[in-house]
C-alpha cells in the first residue's frame with residue numbers, strides 16, 4: 001500500500017485479505033474512524049473549558065458540558081450502536097456490557113467491541129496527550145442470540161483487530177487486523193487520516209523505560225531488581241532514559257517508535273496492578289506482538305490469560321523484546337509471585 005493513502009482506502013484494500021469477508025469489519029473500522037474524529041474535535045477544545053464552560057456546567061451556547069471521558073464513551077457507543085455494526089460493546093466507562101440488536105430486532109452482527117474511550121483522562125487538564133483504545137472479537141454465541149458475558153471473556157489471542165487513537169501533537173489512529181501495525185495521521189484541516197507509519201515495529205532493543213518510579217518501595221522484588229539492573233548498566237556507560245507520561249497510549253506509542261518498555265506492575269498497594277486486561281492490556285499486547293514486541297504480566301503472555309471478569313486488572317510489561325524478556329527473567333527469580 002502506498003504511503004499517503006487514506007485510512008478509508010486502506011480499509012477497503014485490506015478487506016480482500018480476509019476470505020469470505022462480509023465487509024462488517026471494514027464498516028466497524030470506518031465507524032471507529034468517524035467517532036475518533038468527533039472525539040478529537042472535542043478533546044482539542046479542552047483548553048477552552050474556562051471560556052466554554054466546564055463539565056457539569058452549561059456553556060455559553062446553552063449546551064450541557066460533559067466530562068470528556070463520558071463524552072467519548074457516548075460518541076463511540078452511539079456511533080457503533082446506530083450503525084448496527086456490532087452485537088455488543090463493553091467499555092471501561094460502563095459497569096456491564098451492552099447488547100446491541102439490529103433495527104429488525106435480531107442479533108445478527110458478527111463482532112463485539114471492547115474499549116477504553118478516553119484513557120489517561122487525568123492528563124486533559126494539563127494539555128497532555130490522551131487516547132482511545134479498542135479491541136474487536138468475533139462473537140462465540142450463535143448468530144441470532146443476544147451476546148453473553150462469555151463473548152467478552154475471550155483470551156486476547158482471539159482478537160480480530162485492535163488499535164488506539166492518540167490525541168497528541170498530531171492525532172493518529174494506529175491499528176492492526178493481524179497483518180502488522182499501521183499508523184494514520186489526521187489532517188485536521190480536511191478531516192482525513194493518511195497512512196503515515198506503515199508496518200510499525202518496536203526496535204528489538206530499546207533504552208527507554210516507562211514506569212511510575214514513585215511507587216518503587218511498593219514494587220515486587222523482580223521489578224526492583226530490573227530497575228537496579230538498568231542503573232548498573234548506566235553506571236557502566238550504557239544509555240537508558242526514563243520517560244513516563246502517565247498516559248498508556250502515548251507511552252506505548254513513543255516506545256514503539258523509539259524502543260522501550262512500559263511497566264505497570266503489581267504493588268503492595270494494588271496487588272492486582274492497575275490496568276484493565278480487557279480494555280487496555282489485551283489490545284496493547286495484540287499491537288505489541290504484531291509490531292514485533294512482547295507483552296506479559298511479568299510471568300506469562302498477556303494474550304494467553306483467560307479473563308474471568310470484565311473489569312479485571314493485571315500487571316503489564318510491554319515493549320521491545322529484549323527488555324520485556326530481561327525483566328521476565330528477573331521476575332522469574334520469584335516464581336511464587338510478588339516478594340515486596
Ligand code: AHM
Pocket residue numbers: 116118119120121122212246247248249251274
Ligand atoms: P485510567 O484508565 O483511569 O485513565 O488509568 C490508566 C492510566 C494509564 O494511561 C497510565 O499509564 C496509568 O493510568 C498511570 O497511572 P499512575 O498515575 O498510577 O502512574
Ligand code: MG
Pocket residue numbers: 092116118119120280
Ligand atoms: Mg484507562
